[in-house]
Structures are given as structure tokens and as C-alpha cells.
Amino acid sequence: MTNTSPGDLVPLPPAALALGAQFAAAGHELHLVGGSVRDALMGRSSDDLDFTTDARPERVLAIVAPVAATTWTTGIEFGTVGAQVDGLRCEITTYRADRYDRETRNPEVVYGDSLVDDLRRRDFTMNAMAVSVSGDRTFTDPYGGLADLAHGVLRTPGTPEESFADDPLRMLRAARFVSTLGVSIAPEVDAALRALAPQLGRITAERVQVELSKLLLGAAPRKGLEVLVDTGLADVVLPELPALRMAADEHGQHKDVYAHTLQVLDQAIDLEDAGPDLVLRWAAVLHDVGKPATREFLPGGRVTFHHHEVVGARMARKRLKALRYPSAFIDEVGQLVFLHLRFYGYRSSEWTDSAVRRYVVDAGLLLPRLHKLVRSDCTTRNKRKAAALSTAYDTLESRIAELKAKEELDSIRPDLDGNEIMSILGVGPGPLVGQAYKHLLALRMEHGPLGRDRAVSELREWYAANA
Ligand code: ATP
Ligand code: MG
Helix, strand or coil: CCCCCHHHHCCCCHHHHHHHHHHHHCCCCEEEECHHHHHHHCCCCCCEEEEEECCCHHHHHHHHHHHCCEEECCCHHHCEEEEEECCEEEEEEECECCEECCCCCCEECCECCCHHHHHHCCCCHHHCCEEECCCCCCEECCCCHHHHHHHCEECCCCCHHHHHHHCCHHHHHHHHHHHHHCCEECHHHHHHHHHHHHHHHHCCHHHHHHHHHHHHHCCCHHHHHHHHHHHCHHHHHCCCCHHHCCCCCCCCCCCCHHHHHHHHHHHHHHHCCCCCCHHHHHHHHHCCCCHHHHEEECCCCCEEECCHHHHHHHHHHHHHHHCCCCHHHHHHHHHHHHHCCCHHHHHHCCCCHHHHHHHHHHHHHHHHHHHHHHHHCCCCCCHHHHHHHHHHHHHHHHHHHHHHHHHCHHHCCCCCCHHHHHHHHCCCCCHHHHHHHHHHHHHHHHHCCCCHHHHHHHHHHHHHHHC
């Protein structure tokens, strides 16, 4: 009978074997570690490989040189050397035995001599397994990571309180893994999250952003967000979300905007057609954040959220800015939040062609996402209502298609360009030309193509009134 060690279950890419041989020849250990081992055991491939070694960074650089296409040393202060080997990104980190300065949160980088100590300072047991690639594929799993992985449970190698106090980012990583790996959180980890959540405030916005993006792009972002909200982590990094759990009004008629939001997110994800879409997912999460601030109770028990899309777009932009997302990204999410409600005007009275044109032009490249967001924004259990809404949106989409076919809506320009405006009016370049151009564009939006003769006479009329 042969015994299969878990290490044998980890497929080792040629890059890992090549690196392992180099380290063995130099008399050092090299282990595949962390997410790479976890993902391989889950049958997932990863595009980058993490290794750990007893060799110090300068030595690592020399050892990898013969097999690496390129190397990088951006993380060398933290003991990490990067190397491109056989087309794979490899990161090789010297064993660490950090001490944490709990004031500044900067780990004091201290190299260690033992693999087991290195594994102890990793975030979760399922990320604290190693397979030797310099030796005989020995599998090292001192904290029961394999069993926890099999049960789908996140546990910490040491006590979660100490681990999270050492590095609060690990708390956000827990929520992220719930979304990306479909695992759940052990009760003692959950308790530590609740107790230590406020400490997350010490982590830089950039690192928070990376984790939130990974969480949202995961397979189960709803579950990850629920962890954030339930533990209080969201109060620190995304307070707009827990704020949606508004108290019901006295008539019990209020809808739970938080539950609604999570359902809209699920529904938006179901409509994705080209893989996970971070813009759409953020827009779904943030689409109603303006509601708490705009809620008003009307006589008769009705509730309104007047202009919540305007307030919400502003709040969404502010949050994403605080999280240091790029401004083009913020614009896209903000604009989707801003536009998500306009369709309700379409339902109450059929839109004119000009309203349809404006919808398309205002959405611009976001139009396919706006369709998905608006269609998702219906969580009524009343099947007739839902069907009516969806049919109304179908008719809007087909009107857009008709207008597009007729007018190439995407490239709406006024009937006359700047040069024509100047030559018709006999004027040179200046602000007046821009104003005339805008006027003609507005007419074009309002009425469709004017034709040259009418455009020229409209221009002359405008000029007579405004020059
Ligand atoms: P992914 O690559 O999918 O983001 P990962 O688990 O590989 O997930 P990395 O950020 O690549 O995450 O980190 C590699 C490994 O380093 C982790 O598996 C874990 O062992 C360790 N690690 C990363 N960040 C931390 C942290 N903040 N605290 C402790 N250990 C960490
Ligand atoms: Mg990784």
C-alpha cells in the first residue's frame, strides 16, 4: 500500500520545480506556500506562485538569476524577491518572525530560521500550509489547515485576537475569503472580528480598496458583505451599507433597503455576461445609499426618498474617493447611481424620443451596465408588478434600438460643425462658436436630425438673439 501525502496532490508547475532545484543545489530550502498551496488543493490554478525559504533576500536574488527571465525587488525590505520563471510570477519571501509595533502597525521585519514559525504568522490556517519543492515534496501543515480547508472554515494559527491586533487587515481578508473561497468563519474568529473591528481604521485606504475589490469580485460577494456588516467592519470601511438597515416606519411599510441592496447585487451578478464586473457590482451596492438621508414620511404612512439618486451618487463618489479608486472608475459608478432611477419616469409616462435620446447620451458607454442595474433594481415579490416592470424596460430597450438604427445615437453631433458655424456666421474662433455648437446639439437632441437648411436658419436665429 502506498501512502499519498497531501503534498503529492499539489500539482507543481515546471517553474516551481526549476526554482526548487536551484535552491537545493545552493543548499537552501524552498517551499511553495500560502495561497498557492491552498488553491492547488482546491483544484484552482493561480497565475502567481508564493514561496518561502531560509535563504536571505540577497542570496535569493543570486540563486534565482540563472532561471529567471526578470527579477524585481520592490518588496525586498519585507524579504520578498520577485522572479518571472517559465512565464509565471513567483514571489520568494525569506522566513519571517515579525514583531508588530501595535502603534504604527508597521511590522518590524525580522527574519526567522524555521518554516513552522513562518507559517505561524500567516493569516489563516488554510493559508499556512507548505510543500517543499527543494526536497521531496514534504507537506507541512502545523496548524491543521488541510482539515479546515476540507471543512471550509477560516481559523487562525494562533489566537485570532492576537493575530488581528498584529495586523487588522487580516480581518478584511477573512471577509474577502468568505466571498472568494466560499468558506465560513469559525466562531472564535467571528468573536474576534466583532471585538477588534474598529482597529481596521489603522489600515491604509489603498490596502482596504484592494481587499474590497477582491471581495466584490468573488463568487459570493453578498456573503462577504454580510460578514463586513455583521461584525462591524463595514462601520469602518463602508458605513453607507450598514446605514441601509433603517428602522421600519410606524406602519411597517418601509422596505428593508439593506436586504433589497443585497438582492439587487445578486440579481445584477446574474445578468453579467462577460465575467465579474466591478463597476456594476459597486453600483449595485451603492445605488440606494442616498435613501437614509432623504427619507421623509408623508401623511397616510407613505415614505418618499426624494432625489435619493442625486444624494446617493454624491455619497458613492465620496466613499470611492476615500477608498482611493481611480477617478474614471468613480465617475462610472457615480453616474450609474445617478441614472438608476430615471427609468421610473419612463414607466409613469411614455418617454418622448428626446427623453430616450438623453437617456442614451447621458449613459454613454455605461448603457449596457445601466440596463443591468435597472433591471436588477426590482425586488418586489409581486409577480405581476415585476413582470410589468420588466416589460416596460423591454420596450425602452427596443425604442433605444430603433432610434439607434435611425440615428446612430452613439455619435450624436449637431447638424453643423464648428467650421461650418464660423463660416455661416462669418465669425472667427471664440466662445460664441462653442455656445452656438451647444445650442445646435441641444436642438439635435430634442428633435433628432434637423437637416442642413433648418440647422442654418436655427443658427442664424440664435445668433441674432444672442450675439
Ligand atoms: P490571493 O493571491 O488569491 O489574493 P493569497 O492567500 O495568496 O490570495 P496573498 O496576498 O497573495 O494572498 O498572500 C500570500 C500568502 O501570504 C497568504 O496565503 C498568507 O499565507 C500570507 N499573507 C498575506 N497577507 C497576509 C497578512 N496580512 N497576514 C498574514 N499573512 C498574510
Ligand atoms: Mg497569492
